[in-house]
Amino acid sequence: MNGWSALDHFLRTDPRDVGCAEAMQMLHIYAELTAAGAPAEQGYPGIAAHLRACGPCGEDFDGLLAALHSEKD
Amino acid sequence: MGAADSGVGQTRAAATRLDAESAEWLQALAGSGSRQEAALARLHAMLVRIAHGEVRRRSQRLRITGPELDDLAYQAAADALVAITGKLGQFRGESRFTTWAYKFVIFEVSAKIGRHFWRHPSVPFDAEDWDRLPDRFGFDPTQGAEWRDLLTALHRAVDEQLTARQRQVFVAIVLNQVPLDTLVIELASNRNAIYKTLFDARRKLRAVLAADGYIGNDCVGSS
Numbered sequence: 001m002n003g004w005s006a007l008d009h010f011l012r013t014d015p016r017d018v019g020c021a022e023a024m025q026m027l028h029i030y031a032e033l034t035a036a037g038a039p040a041e042q043g044y045p046g047i048a049a050h051l052r053a054c055g056p057c058g059e060d061f062d063g064l065l066a067a068l069h070s071e072k073d
Numbered sequence: 074m075g076a077a078d079s080g081v082g083q084t085r086a087a088a089t090r091l092d093a094e095s096a097e098w099l100q101a102l103a104g105s106g107s108r109q110e111a112a113l114a115r116l117h118a119m120l121v122r123i124a125h126g127e128v129r130r131r132s133q134r135l136r137i138t139g140p141e142l143d144d145l146a147y148q149a150a151a152d153a154l155v156a157i158t159g160k161l162g163q164f165r166g167e168s169r170f171t172t173w174a175y176k177f178v179i180f181e182v183s184a185k186i187g188r189h190f191w192r193h194p195s196v197p198f199d200a201e202d203w204d205r206l207p208d209r210f211g212f213d214p215t216q217g218a219e220w221r222d223l224l225t226a227l228h229r230a231v232d233e234q235l236t237a238r239q240r241q242v243f244v245a246i247v248l249n250q251v252p253l254d255t256l257v258i259e260l261a262s263n264r265n266a267i268y269k270t271l272f273d274a275r276r277k278l279r280a281v282l283a284a285d286g287y288i289g290n291d292c293v294g295s296s
Binding site for chain 1: 122123127173176182207223279282288289
């Protein structure tokens with residue numbers, strides 16, 4: 001990603017974005033659906049939009065997903 | 074930011090049936106005596122395992138190593154256990170119990186990493202070195218003529234269009250690369266409020282730059 005696209009990406013906001021509070025409240029449901037291969041993004045587009053834009057919530061989502069996958073190891 | 078399509082309502086409506094394993098966890102943890110003690114010990118061991126896995130996963134990007142990282146994992150597991158046992162009544166069965174529990178320990182790891190960087194900041198939260206701006210977005214120094222006007226306009230918009238709070242959050246997170254969870258502690262705020270402040274700042278800056286012809290005026294999902 002070059003400077004122009006990085007700045008464009010940073011400034012781009014999605015009106016569906018539900019914010020951190022709601023994403024954190026729903027994260028276990030969204031992660032479990034994702035781990036099961038279900039179309040979580042279609043069911044929860046506002047959560048998906050938020051996780052794409054918010055670094056900390058995206059990191060928590062990745063961590064929760066990794067925890068779920070670790071159960072299978 | 075909107076909440077209408079988050080799905081909270083649909084999951085609440087469906088959250089009446091517990092799977093057998095989740096029901097067993099709830100009964101044991103809400104009970105008493107040796108059964109409860111055994112469940113607490115089992116849950117704690119599980120949380121420690123997840124916390125260790127999570128700090129290992131994040132460790133390459135952190136300036137935390139060795140025993141300090143282990144301590145962070147154990148503290149996160151202990152605090153998560155307290156949070157979970159205090160909120161058992163809030164578990165509604167929308168996921169397995171263990172998935173819900175893992176979420177708490179992941180959040181605790183994040184909060185403790187944020188606190189670590191608050192205690193050991195690499196730059197002052199309010200430092201303002203605008204020469205860092207090109208690097209923050211990965212602009213090529215050899216092509217400065219192409220982006221200098223854009224970044225000058227961005228700097229001007231930050232100064233003239235943002236509220237004092239929006240500017241403070243922009244400077245800390247973008248210029249100084251303060252982790253959002255660390256800024257939460259510094260400003261005695263919460264993740265949602267800081268994110269919303271930055272979200273509004275981003276939208277405002279995009280509108281200003283678009284009005285001046287520097288970038289397009291589209292936003293995701295608005296069509």
